[in-house]
Amino acid sequence: MIMNTAQRDKYEARARVVKAMAHPTRLFLVDELSQSGPRCVCELTELVGADMSTVSRHLAVLKAAGLVEDEKRGQMVFYRLRVKCVMDFFDCIESVLACNARSQQALLAR
Amino acid sequence: MIMNTAQRDKYEARARVVKAMAHPTRLFLVDELSQSGPRCVCELTELVGADMSTVSRHLAVLKAAGLVEDEKRGQMVFYRLRVKCVMDFFDCIESVLACNARSQQALLAR
DNA sequence: CTCATATTTGGCAGTTTAGCCAAATGACCA
């Protein structure tokens, strides 16, 4: 199955979503939103411990990928997760990491 | 739950794995390997349609993240997927894309 | 040993990303 244009488009679309999560801060934001529900930028900024402009940009990346949506309430903006299956993501990633850890152990044991 | 050092490490480890998949070619490689089993670099290169050195580098990225492992057979190197749950990944990503498509429709319908 | 094949690696140029500060925008209140 050689990659044609349609295939290429498919994987580019998927990559845009994955890329949106490919940053520790953004993974934290997704995790936080999935566990505790909607949060405003100010709360998230405090949790992350970075400049608010930085957090705002990370949230914009997640939004552009369709992973979160925002809602303005007064002068605050609340972000919430748009898709719930992201938790499965984390489970899978953890299993990769666990597998890596086991391999590491095996190497050290020699 | 403010991000402390341990938390930060956790999300950085996860991000390394996600980042390894954050590229259309690498997503294709993972998908191909999960569907058709072990493949040598030469086969994958033909499927991708890029320089072999480029494909080799992509495979090295996947390997460094622990997503694939390689095995040398003669002068060829075969790569295979190390963790099976990656398919769930794709399902989730597709559901995000489907959600995006619906929103897009809704916007156009106005 | 010599040649051919398969793969990896060095190095370079162009593009993208990250994070901060400062400035702009938007909403609320007095």
Added chain:
DNA sequence: TGGTCATTTGGCTAAACTGCCAAATATGAG
């Protein structure tokens, strides 16, 4: 209207990522 507060955006620099070519490495065949 003027002043805050919450958030986003412009602009800049440093770092990371990509893809190709060319060269190096490794394996097998004759």
